[in-house]
Amino acid sequence: MSSATSARDRLVDAAQDLFAAQGVGPTSPRAVLAASGVGQGSLYHHFPTKHDLAVAAVGATVDDALARAMRTLDSDSPAVERLVAYLERPREALAGCKIGRLTADQAVMDDDGLHDVVTAYFVRLLRALTQIFRETDLPDDVARDRAHAALAIIQGGYVLARATRDPGALAAAVRGFVGLLDQGPQARNEPDRPSQHSTPTPKENP
Template identity: 40%
Template sequence: MNARDRLVASAQELLWERGYGGTSPKAIQDRAGAGQGSMYHHFAGKAELAAAALGITAAAERERAESILGGEGPALERIVAYLRRERDALRGCPIGRHVADPELVADPALRAPVEETFAWLRDRIAGIVAAGQESGELRAGADPVAVGAAVVATVQGGYVLARAAGAQEPFDQACEGAVQLVSALRFS
C-alpha cells in the first residue's frame, strides 16, 4: 500500500471507531505510518481525506448489500437474506454511525456518501419489492418505497438498540421482526 492508500484505510477505520469529530489528522497519520507532509501532499485537509474514506466505505457497503440483494432467487428470500446478514451490531454500521456526528452531518460533502448510500439501499429494496409484486410473488397492496424505507430503518435502528443495550440481541430481534413483517407480503 502506498501512503495515500494507508491514509485512506486508516481514516476509514478511525471514522468508524471514533467518528469524524473524534478523529484527528495526527491519529490518522500515526495509524497510517505517514507524516503530516505526506497527508497534505495527497489531501487538502482532514475533510478531503474523510470524504475519500467515506466514499470508499460507502461503495463497499453498497457492494456488500448488492451481493445479497442482486443475487438469484425470489424477492422475499433476497430481502430476508439482507436482514439476516451477519453483522457486528455493537460496532455499529460503518455508514449509519456517521449520522450521529454533528460535524459530519453539517458538511454536505461529508454527508453525501451516507445520504447516497441510504437512498440507494431504500431504492434497491423498493425495486425488489416492486418486481416481486409484478411477478405475483408478493402482495400488491404494500408500497414498495415504504417497505424499502422500513427495512433500512429497522437495520439502522437495530444498531442503535444493540449499542444502547451493549448486546447483539436487540439488533437480531429487530431484524427478525422485520423478516416476519416482510414475510406477510408473500402470497400463501
C-alpha cells in the same frame, strides 16, 4: 501498486478505522497520520484538508458497504429471498453501522460534501430495496414505504443493540420484521415465479 498509491491507501484505511472507532469529528488528521505510518508529506500531498481525507475515507467505507449489499440484493434469487438474506446477514451489532452512526456526527452533518456521501449510500440502498418489493407486485408507494421499513430495521437494530448492550437486539428486530413479511399474502412464495420454487436452490445465496 506504486508507493504513492500505497501511501494514499494506507491513509484512507487508517482514517476509516479511526472514524469507525471514534467518529469523524474527534479524529484529527495527525492521528490518522500516526496510525497510517506514512510520512507527513504524503498526508498533505494527497489530502490538503481534513475534509478531503474524510470524503475519501467515508467514500471508501460507503463503496465497500454498497458492494457487499448489492451482491446480496442483486443476486438471481427470488425477490423475498434476496431481501431476507440481506436482512439476516451477520452484522457486528455492538459496533453500530459505520455509516449510519455518521448521522449522529455533527461534523459530518454540517459538511455538505460529506453528508452527500452518506445520503447517496442510503438513497442507493432504498432504491434497490424498493425494486425488490416492486418485484413482489406491490404498488410503488407501498414498495417504497416497505423499503424504508426494511432499512430502518437494520439501522434501528444497531441503535437498540448499542443502547441495551445486547448484541442480539439487532437479530431480534430482524426476526420480528421477517416474521411479519412471512405472514403476508405473498410471503416467500412469490406467485409470479412458480418455476423457481419447483427446483429447490437453497445454496443460491453465498
